[in-house]
Amino acid sequence: MTDASPAALPSGSGSREHHMPRRKIDPIPAGAVPVMEAVNISKAFGATTALVDVSLRAYAGRVLALLGDNGAGKSTLIKILCGVFPPDRGELRFQGEPVRFTNPAQARGLGIATVFQDLAVCELLSVTRNVVLGREPQKGFGPFKWLDIKRADEMARSALLKLGVRWERGLDERGVNISGGERQSLAIARAMFFGSSLLVLDEPTSALAVRQAGKVLDHILQARDSGQAVILITHNFRHALSVADDLTVLAQGKVAAHFRRDEIDLDELTDLVARIA
Amino acid sequence: MADAPSTQAVAAARPSLGVVAGETMRRLLLRPEATSVAALVILFCVFSYLSPELFPAKLTYISITSFAAELGIVSIGVTMLMIGGHFDLSVGAVLGLTSYFATVLMRDAGWPPIFAAPAAVLVGAGLGAINGALVVAFRIHSFVVTLGTMLIWRGVVIALTGGFPITVDIPSVFRDVMSGTLIFGFRMSVVWFFAIGAAGTLLLGRTRVGNWIQARGQNEQAARNLGVPVNRVTIFLFMLTSALAAMAGVIQVARFASVDALRGQDMELQAVAVTVIGGTLLSGGYGSVIGTVLGAITFGMIQVGLVLAHAPGHYFRTLTGFIVVAAVILNTSVARRMARSRPLAGFRRGNVETDAALAGEALADNEAGQPTADAARGSP
Numbered sequence: 065m066t067d068a069s070p071a072a073l074p075s076g077s078g079s080r081e082h083h084m085p086r087r088k089i090d091p092i093p094a095g096a097v098p099v100m101e102a103v104n105i106s107k108a109f110g111a112t113t114a115l116v117d118v119s120l121r122a123y124a125g126r127v128l129a130l131l132g133d134n135g136a137g138k139s140t141l142i143k144i145l146c147g148v149f150p151p152d153r154g155e156l157r158f159q160g161e162p163v164r165f166t167n168p169a170q171a172r173g174l175g176i177a178t179v180f181q182d183l184a185v186c187e188l189l190s191v192t193r194n195v196v197l198g199r200e201p202q203k204g205f206g207p208f209k210w211l212d213i214k215r216a217d218e219m220a221r222s223a224l225l226k227l228g229v230r231w232e233r234g235l236d237e238r239g240v241n242i243s244g245g246e247r248q249s250l251a252i253a254r255a256m257f258f259g260s261s262l263l264v265l266d267e268p269t270s271a272l273a274v275r276q277a278g279k280v281l282d283h284i285l286q287a288r289d290s291g292q293a294v295i296l297i298t299h300n301f302r303h304a305l306s307v308a309d310d311l312t313v314l315a316q317g318k319v320a321a322h323f324r325r326d327e328i329d330l331d332e333l334t335d336l337v338a339r340i341a
Numbered sequence: 342m343a344d345a346p347s348t349q350a351v352a353a354a355r356p357s358l359g360v361v362a363g364e365t366m367r368r369l370l371l372r373p374e375a376t377s378v379a380a381l382v383i384l385f386c387v388f389s390y391l392s393p394e395l396f397p398a399k400l401t402y403i404s405i406t407s408f409a410a411e412l413g414i415v416s417i418g419v420t421m422l423m424i425g426g427h428f429d430l431s432v433g434a435v436l437g438l439t440s441y442f443a444t445v446l447m448r449d450a451g452w453p454p455i456f457a458a459p460a461a462v463l464v465g466a467g468l469g470a471i472n473g474a475l476v477v478a479f480r481i482h483s484f485v486v487t488l489g490t491m492l493i494w495r496g497v498v499i500a501l502t503g504g505f506p507i508t509v510d511i512p513s514v515f516r517d518v519m520s521g522t523l524i525f526g527f528r529m530s531v532v533w534f535f536a537i538g539a540a541g542t543l544l545l546g547r548t549r550v551g552n553w554i555q556a557r558g559q560n561e562q563a564a565r566n567l568g569v570p571v572n573r574v575t576i577f578l579f580m581l582t583s584a585l586a587a588m589a590g591v592i593q594v595a596r597f598a599s600v601d602a603l604r605g606q607d608m609e610l611q612a613v614a615v616t617v618i619g620g621t622l623l624s625g626g627y628g629s630v631i632g633t634v635l636g637a638i639t640f641g642m643i644q645v646g647l648v649l650a651h652a653p654g655h656y657f658r659t660l661t662g663f664i665v666v667a668a669v670i671l672n673t674s675v676a677r678r679m680a681r682s683r684p685l686a687g688f689r690r691g692n693v694e695t696d697a698a699l700a701g702e703a704l705a706d707n708e709a710g711q712p713t714a715d716a717a718r719g720s721p
Binding site: 146168169172173178180184185186187188189193196197198199200202209210211213239254 | 566570
């Protein structure tokens with residue numbers, strides 16, 4: 065690596081630009097309403113302050129990368145965005161309207177889909193059952209409703225197809241038998257298929273091999289192109305720079321910096337994070 | 342199919358008979374019921390050898406199924422609860438308390454059994470709701486919660502009965518419907534047992550709630566994040582478990598025309614043993630109601646078989662213990678076995694073709710192009 069950047073950074077999308085120079089992006093259209101906006105969010109757990117006055121905006125068709133060290137407050141922020149717990153102070157706005165979630169189901173109802181770090185795959189359920197979990201298609205009448213297994217299979221197949229995943233193995237394959245990359249594909253396919261407006265991904269590439277990570281990044285671009293707002297939480301600067309339109313750096317529970325992708329390259333980002341962390 | 346390449350492709354896509362048989366066997370062995378089927382077959386051979394005159398006889402089967410039915414109904418609830426990731430040690434005490442309730446309703450309040458029996462089952466569901474609500478509200482492990490409620494409800498039964506048996510006149514129609522020897526000498530409780538087993542199997546495998554129960558047992562956080570109402574599923578499971586215990590209690594009241602302070606004692610652990618023999622994982626997430634039905638029959642077979650083989654009474658516990666331990670060892674490796682076990686050659690493509698092959702259907706007649714390409718790529 066003749067690269068000036070720290071060699072410790074794993075390079076996820078190897079075939080992309082080496083130095084990750086500034087990339088031209090379209091500006092945010094004037095008057096666009098963010099799909100999700102957090103305004104001056106604060107959160108403390110007992111004596112520990114997790115977030116102080118954090119604000120961010122996620123727009124349709126754009127990828128917002130959320131960077132920061134362990135303990136910077138990324139996970140807390142994500143959990144607030146998807147309704148796991150409410151903020152102590154501050155406001156969430158969804159499509160411009162103030163919202164207050166008391167549980168994740170409400171956030172999901174609005175089309176906020178989250179792909180969590182723990183992969184959210186049930187190991188002994190089939191691929192189909194994992195994809196439709198929580199939204200199983202039913203048939204029948206009155207109180208007698210059965211799983212529509214044929215339709216569930218169709219849903220799973222078209223979800224994976226929509227994502228461009230060629231699923232070589234059966235849809236009856238159980239969760240234990242599919243790889244980490246396939247699990248992420250499955251989770252993203254699930255989020256995209258059910259027509260979400262905001263896709264939140266918590267460290268989707270951290271447990272993956274290089275090629276699989278590249279695939280997941282492609283999926284993120286696909287979700288963006290299909291008009292979803294995407295928030296990507298990651299440790300990996302290269303992954304962030306290769307797909308993000310906007311970048312927010314969190315440090316000690318505060319927004320330490322915010323950039324558009326055309327304002328920063330890999331070296332600058334690395335320097336900056338080294339300075340503030 | 343006239344041209345050579347297409348015929349070849351079909352031949353390549355369709356595995357030989359031996360491979361189909363092998364693949365069928367592999368899939369059967371990965372089913373949770375495999376443990377109990379093996380136990381049943383082995384025990385049947387052993388007991389038939391030990392008492393060749395008595396064991397393979399109709400009366401024996403009647404005894405086995407009668408014993409299996411009541412314990413089995415309790416175990417079906419315990420199984421679904423365990424698949425959902427919880428334990429219920431209070432089922433025996435719930436059975437005792439609801440039996441007492443049904444008896445008192447019929448004897449003292451003069452209710453006809455047709456109202457008293459459903460009332461007892463409803464009370465059972467209510468007791469289960471208490472278990473479920475405690476587990477959900479305080480996030481305490483269900484093992485501890487139900488240990489507590491077991492002691493409480495057993496204490497209540499002992500206090501209410503004063504320790505003495507209470508008898509009640511049961512109309513013969515009610516006794517016949519619940520537990521009479523109506524079908525070629527087999528008890529009606531066996532019909533209830535199989536009907537509940539079938540309903541449980543459908544609930545678990547063919548409904549949305551069934552999918553949620555399995556997901557709850559495997560990865561609670563994932564299920565919650567995906568919008569599964571995990572708390573409601575948990576409370577529902579506890580209600581179902583206790584209601585089934587009450588159902589078994591009603592059957593026993595109809596059979597004995599009495600209730601006593603220790604009714605249902607030890608059943609909570611026997612039900613766990615039956616569930617485990619039936620192939621359900623102690624850690625939850627995976628299991629089978631059919632396995633539990635077979636497990637209950639296994640349990641009955643040990644009980645009756647040992648008597649017929651003139652074995653001393655304590656052998657029952659010892660042999661049951663061995664079988665439970667063996668079953669647990671087999672079951673816990675199920676996830677490992679699944680991960681390791683690969684489909685045999687010829688079954689590495691999509692499930693549509695595989696299923697068609699297993700069903701013995703001709704492949705690829707309608708879609709010659711697609712499977713040909715797949716076959717070419719798939720075959721090593």
